[in-house]
Amino acid sequence: MTIQTLPPEAGTGLKSANAANGSQKAVTLRETISRDNGLSNLRIAVVSDAISGRNGVGTFYQDLLAHIEPMVDKIALISPSKQPDRTLEKFAIPMPGDKTQRLAWPIGNAIKARLDQLMPNLIIVPSMGPFTLYAVSYARKRQIPLVVVNHTDFDHLLSLYWPKPIGAPLRIALGSHNRWLCRQAVSVGVMHEGAKDAAERIGARQVRVMETPLSQEFLSKPIQPLREHAHRAVFVGRLAKEKGITKLLKTVRELPDSRFTIVGDGPLREEVERAANECNNLTFRGWLPRSGVLDELDAADVLLLPSAYETFGTVALEALARERYVIVSSGCGIADWPSLADGIFIASGQNGLTKVLRDMQSLPAADRTEIARNSWRAVRHFNSQAIDGWLNFLRDAARVPVQY
Secondary structure, eight states: OEEEEESOOOHHHHHHHHHHHHHHHHHHHHHHHHTTTTGGGOEEEEEOSSOTTTSHHHHHHHHHHHHHGGGSSEEEEEOOOSSOOTTTEEEEEEETTEEEEEEEEEOHHHHHHHHHHHOOSEEEEOSOSHHHHHHHHHHHHHTOOEEEEEOOOHHHHHHHHSOHHHHHHHHHHHHHHHHHHHHHOSEEEESSHHHHHHHHHTTOSSEEEOOOOOOHHHHHSOOOOOOSSOOEEEEESOOSGGGTHHHHHHHHHHOTTSEEEEEOOSTTHHHHHHHHHHOTTEEEEEOOOHHHHHHHHHHOSEEEEOOSOBSSOHHHHHHHHTTOEEEEETTBGGGGOHHHHTTEEEEBTTBOHHHHHHHHHHSOHHHHHHHHHHHHHHHHHHHHHHHHHHHHHHHHHHHSOOOO
16 A cells, blocks of 8 residues: 655653554554455545645645555645646746745646546545646546545635625635535535535535544654643744734733744734734744644643634644643634533633633643643544544545536
């Protein structure tokens, strides 16, 4: 069985060792089961417009592929890479409003050659764009089952960035495209219950709410002990309006005795850089690879995610896996998962980010630590469920008769 990425790209120590051993046993069990339920015959192509490893969607599928690779025949990710691959991309343009992201046009023959080599019997598309459209066309011509996964609420983003006279036509156009795309699919995956209802209203079939898998690195590396005082906070994400950067910088200025680190890049980078120059308690690290994000989470006590909207919020899951405290806005989908909600502090309404952070810091250290440790256990169970859920979803999708 092979995995392809196209293009290439003391007590706590014992706890991590046990977690790694448990994960290995789970993988071995899944490998045994996969031989008997059809998974070992699956050849899966994930074709995405998201830059591999660059943002939430780009890292999501890297993590997912690593987990399910032992259970399937072949799996490949075909997407733009962080550095443009001229053997795959014809050209690219900056994303509107964010020059750190790009929309790439694929070379049709190059994608076709990679898909032909893989000979997929299931294709997954997790985005909307030129790569996605080529994958849908390829699936239709060859009667290959197609799975669509919705990670982004475009309606919400448009309402944040565009005035109504401009946003309304774009919303209609994107809505029509998403409706068409979902109706091509034998199954549709979504990140929360609200998105499931929305997908079913536009005619999507076999809609399932899917859990988010974690990178094994976040699960296996030894946990760094928590400090008695939770005065080091970190934000990791795109520096954009919908991520609540204005609220975050307000909290930085209101809590001068706490230390803040911001990791990421995006259209509000200059605003964050100005704040870092003005505020002695703020450090700006720019964009970091996953290993750097892990180090920053371990160096902090609490993760802050004040986004206006997140379909899930993977970095919050990663912080919980590192036994860190997590404060998110009520708009983050991770707070809607009952198995994780008890370990998350919610900033909403009168209980804004600054107040919730102060209240969390004032809790007895023993109480905070118990919350973090319970979250550590919950995340491992959640991750195991996520992998099993995805395996069942993909197996079932591959069995559905194609009706294009």
